Amino acid sequence: MQLIDKTIVQNYIDSFANKEIFIHLETTNGAYASHKDESFLNAGAFIRNAKIRFSLGKITGEGPYRIGLKLDSGWVYGEGLTHFERDEKGRLLMAGLNSKGQLAIALELSETPFD
């Protein structure tokens, strides 16, 4: 993965518009956050291989970036995105990594289901 280039990522997002695609969306603080600090509320979520279709998708911000995808009847939203890669399967893999390289958010789009 490399640091997000907004123009490139915007073009990639556009290439997934108006198609039935699969999404992986995840946020995490790490499984040990509340172990290290008992006052910390550990919250996170992931959804993998949900099928979506969006008509409009945008990347915004000056980095870390935000992404919003407008669905027929709803939205997908993610913030804190720093890195991206278009992998060999044509999937758009985006992540927000902190200064230690730890993932805080992943947002991935694919025309085929994720493994």
Place this chain on the structure above:
Amino acid sequence: MEKERHVLVVFPHPDDEAFGVSGTIAYHVQKGTPVTYACLTLGEMGRNLGNPPFATRESLATIRKKELMASAKALGIQDLRMLGFRDKTIEFEDEKTLTDLIYKMILELNPSLVITFYPGYSVHPDHDATGRAVVSAVGRLPKELRPKLYCVAFSNNCEKELGSPDVIIDVSAFAEQKLATIRAHKTQTALFYDEFSKKLNKKDPDAFKWLHYERFWSYKWTD
């Protein structure tokens, strides 16, 4: 320590075997005891992707699988079983299915010692769920036929509630192997390893103790 007939280790993530148990595994391998390591997931949801990143969320599984195989090799484990579950989902699987799977392994291997996480005292929900399934599987055997069940625990309240660990194993002879297996999981352990090496160089007594002694709680059966 007596020689075991067969040791079965059951953990959910590649690298769970490296931290608190690798010295004990190396000890048994050296004694000539067959060791089976059943690892439930490939740690697909691990958080460490490196800076600059060396992996993506999607490539992490393949990388960690290789690391797991390298770790097993460093320890001399000949029977490594990757059970194909997904990281973070163990507690949501059907408990009977998991227990059946582990019970079948116990019948097949007839271990004299089983090592897993202490359910309720192991912080990560996958750890606790794995421990629960192993305890249920071992508990299906009549009491007199059960293998010894050593559990790893590290929640902040574990000593307060479980008391001191009753099994402490001196693994100082296997310190190098222990470090090698931690290094084998380099995508996940690089941050830890750097800090730990510094502590060892400064002769930090806690780091030294952690490296040379492994602690287990025998599972407290209620029947």
